[in-house]
Amino acid sequence: MDTELDNARKELDQEFAQVRKNLDPIRTQLDAVAAAGPEDDLYGLLDELEDTVKKARKGGLIGSGAKGHREAREKYFEIKGTPL
16 A cells, blocks of 8 residues: 555656646746736737646646646545545
């Protein structure tokens, strides 16, 4: 059981690190929105921000985004025997 719990924790840590890494593009897009002026395309900038957040939340073609973290977290707590 300890090996299973350790493996689940490693997966949880990896998923968490991936989600944290995916926050950097969100910050970049948010900075672009914050720096926009009256002549900039706010609609387009917000659309890009929305797409970036969606990728971080649901994942892209390869990754599973925060959804993968949620699943790894649920699995970890199930193995650990602790309610969420």
